[in-house]
Amino acid sequence: MTPRRFAQMTALAVTYVIVARAGLLFDAESGFATLVWPPTGIAIAVLLIAGRWMWPAILIGAFAANVWTGAPIAVASGIAIGNTLEAVIAVSILQRWPRFESALVDVHSVGGLVTAAIVATTTSATIGVTSLFAGGVIASPHLVETWRAWWVGDLLGALVVAPLILTWRAGSPARSLRSLEALAAGVLLIATSWLVFGPTLAPVGPFQQLYAVIPILTWMAIRFGPRGAATATFVVAVIAIAATSFSVGPFARETLRGGLMALQVYVAFIAATFIVVAALASERARAARDAEQRRRELETALQSMQVAREHAEHASGVKTDFLRLVSHELRTPLATLLLQVERLKLEPDADADHRKLVTNMHAQGQRLHHLIDGLLDFARIQSGRLELHVESADPSRVVNDCADELRPLAEANQLGLDLDLDTTAAPARFATDQRLLRLVVINLAHNALKFTPKGKVTIMLAGDARELRITVRDTGRGIPLADQQRVFEPFELLDPVRNKHVPGVGLGLALVHAIVTALGGTISLESIVDQGSSFTVTLPSGNDG
Amino acid sequence: MARILIVEDDIDFREHLTALIRARGHEVEIAADGEEALLRLHVGEPPSLILLDLMMPEMDGWTFRARMLQEPKLASIPIAVLSGVGSVGNEAEKLHIDHYLGKPVDLQALYRLIERYA
Numbered sequence: 001m002t003p004r005r006f007a008q009m010t011a012l013a014v015t016y017v018i019v020a021r022a023g024l025l026f027d028a029e030s031g032f033a034t035l036v037w038p039p040t041g042i043a044i045a046v047l048l049i050a051g052r053w054m055w056p057a058i059l060i061g062a063f064a065a066n067v068w069t070g071a072p073i074a075v076a077s078g079i080a081i082g083n084t085l086e087a088v089i090a091v092s093i094l095q096r097w098p099r100f101e102s103a104l105v106d107v108h109s110v111g112g113l114v115t116a117a118i119v120a121t122t123t124s125a126t127i128g129v130t131s132l133f134a135g136g137v138i139a140s141p142h143l144v145e146t147w148r149a150w151w152v153g154d155l156l157g158a159l160v161v162a163p164l165i166l167t168w169r170a171g172s173p174a175r176s177l178r179s180l181e182a183l184a185a186g187v188l189l190i191a192t193s194w195l196v197f198g199p200t201l202a203p204v205g206p207f208q209q210l211y212a213v214i215p216i217l218t219w220m221a222i223r224f225g226p227r228g229a230a231t232a233t234f235v236v237a238v239i240a241i242a243a244t245s246f247s248v249g250p251f252a253r254e255t256l257r258g259g260l261m262a263l264q265v266y267v268a269f270i271a272a273t274f275i276v277v278a279a280l281a282s283e284r285a286r287a288a289r290d291a292e293q294r295r296r297e298l299e300t301a302l303q304s305m306q307v308a309r310e311h312a313e314h315a316s317g318v319k320t321d322f323l324r325l326v327s328h329e330l331r332t333p334l335a336t337l338l339l340q341v342e343r344l345k346l347e348p349d350a351d352a353d354h355r356k357l358v359t360n361m362h363a364q365g366q367r368l369h370h371l372i373d374g375l376l377d378f379a380r381i382q383s384g385r386l387e388l389h390v391e392s393a394d395p396s397r398v399v400n401d402c403a404d405e406l407r408p409l410a411e412a413n414q415l416g417l418d419l420d421l422d423t424t425a426a427p428a429r430f431a432t433d434q435r436l437l438r439l440v441v442i443n444l445a446h447n448a449l450k451f452t453p454k455g456k457v458t459i460m461l462a463g464d465a466r467e468l469r470i471t472v473r474d475t476g477r478g479i480p481l482a483d484q485q486r487v488f489e490p491f492e493l494l495d496p497v498r499n500k501h502v503p504g505v506g507l508g509l510a511l512v513h514a515i516v517t518a519l520g521g522t523i524s525l526e527s528i529v530d531q532g533s534s535f536t537v538t539l540p541s542g543n544d545g
Numbered sequence: 546m547a548r549i550l551i552v553e554d555d556i557d558f559r560e561h562l563t564a565l566i567r568a569r570g571h572e573v574e575i576a577a578d579g580e581e582a583l584l585r586l587h588v589g590e591p592p593s594l595i596l597l598d599l600m601m602p603e604m605d606g607w608t609f610r611a612r613m614l615q616e617p618k619l620a621s622i623p624i625a626v627l628s629g630v631g632s633v634g635n636e637a638e639k640l641h642i643d644h645y646l647g648k649p650v651d652l653q654a655l656y657r658l659i660e661r662y663a
Contacts, residue, residue, distance in 0.1 A: 335558055
């Protein structure tokens with residue numbers, strides 16, 4: 001045993017002896033069964049806090065106190081064993097009581113304490129009284145009242161003193177704001193207790209009633225929790241016992257033990273009631289705190305979700321913005337350049353060479369324009385961000401505009417550019433994205449003009465109420481059957497050696513294919529080497545937009 | 546003859562566009578951003594048509610259009626988006642603007658549009 005443990009056990013044993021001796025002074029039944037027995041509460045609380053290994057201190061303390069009071073060694077031994085078992089049984093029950101909290105902050109834990117107190121004190125009273133009877137200290141006619149006094153005294157110790165120690169030790173946060181209120185409640189409680197239990201004042205006022213302390217106890221239990229209830233009960237008990245021992249107050253009887261019996265039953269009810277009230281108040285306060293904490297947690301979670309969402313939205317927005325920014329930054333200077341070319345066209349004094357240069361500049365600029373549009377659209381399609389702008393379009397107008405734009409290139413390459421518009425069955429208007437449709441036709445025709453050494457390129461329009469077909473046919477070199485599947489792959493330049501003089505990035509047909517698909521259509525290719533190729537775009541025309 | 550208000554931050558672009566439109570016999574005024582355009586719209590005769598760029602420093606085209614729609618007097622002025630943003634048609638639709646032109650500008654389409662409001 002460590003010196004520290006030895007000191008603790010000695011302190012407990014000495015305390016036990018002193019308090020027990022004090023308790024035995026209160027007119028104990030048969031000299032040993034006192035109605036005031038705080039040692040039970042002290043023993044239970046200390047063993048619960050420090051551990052059951054402290055039990056020998058109880059045994060020694062109880063033995064010494066009883067020998068001191070005049071019990072024969074054998075009787076004192078029996079009583080000491082009973083008292084020790086009392087504390088050990090109570091602590092064993094409490095340690096096995098599920099979710100028992102020694103701060104007594106919930107009804108469940110209070111239930112544990114009451115149960116343990118009843119079982120343990122019954123054991124102690126039975127062993128103690130049996131020891132007295134067996135040792136010849138008491139005769140059988142006194143068995144019942146001795147047992148009753150023993151049991152009530154021990155029970156009160158367990159219900160009043162143990163909670164006092166346990167709740168004060170549990171330590172709740174100091175509430176300075178409440179100290180004034182606590183002081184007021186304490187003063188009021190002491191004054192009321194004095195009025196109720198003290199010397200009878202003349203005339204007997206309406207306050208001298210046992211119920212007068214109840215509102216104050218309720219107040220303290222609710223406002224100060226288990227500690228408030230335990231302390232208040234203890235104060236009431238001390239004042240009442242003191243008054244009763246001086247034979248004053250409502251519990252003054254012919255014998256002290258008679259008065260104490262009535263008083264202790266009253267105190268037992270007070271103690272049991274208000275320890276439960278306090279536990280309920282604590283539970284409510286804890287529930288409110290939990291709810292508040294959960295609310296805060298939810299709030300935090302919600303905020304972090306919002307931030308995460310904003311972050312995600314921002315991240316996805318950055319991609320869109322990047323494309324949008326690139327689009328803007330590439331197009332703006334090109335747009336300015338093309339406006340300048342347009343202004344050069346207006347020059348009245350220009351000669352033929354000048355005009356040819358300007359026309360060429362314009363054609364190259366337009367090409368760059370379509371290339372940029374194509375690349376951006378391709379990037380959008382690839383990232384799933386292509387936004388269609390569907391509106392009512394006139395297919396003949398689209399084809400005509402494209403032809404107008406490509407005519408300079410056709411002339412430069414000395415190729416014919418014919419239109420074959422069969423508008424008899426085709427709808428005059430249909431719903432599509434005009435810009436993208438233009439891009440498709442321009443790309444196909446531009447390719448045709450690039451890969452046709454001589455002859456002509458024909459853009460045909462045909463269709464009916466169900467579908468619209470735009471065909472771009474050339475008289476060029478044609479595409480070998482083996483390559484026909486590859487032409488729609490991105491960056492696939494067919495026969496780069498043979499076609500090295502033909503500029504291009506190889507994106508045209510891949511883009512066309514992707515756009516036509518996005519527009520809900522299909523594209524097909526017919527080609528015979530050295531005779532020419534024919535691309536046909538088929539779009540649904542049912543909806544006239 | 547139409548009175549055109551060009552709202553555009555790019556100095557070169559708006560200079561050449563102004564020259565081309567004037568060459569066709571129309572009047573052109575310039576605002577460098579939405580703020581300037583609003584100031585202009587609050588004094589004098591309303592223009593026949595506003596050509597609105599979207600991506601501008603200070604007050605951009607989206608904000609300008611929102612502010613315009615808040616004022617019944619301004620809300621009815623004809624307007625066309627003229628922007629290099631990707632899906633200019635969709636942007637115009639979101640802004641409740643019927644006309645739109647991409648950059649580079651299809652000048653023939655622009656001239657046709659201006660003639661409608663001349």
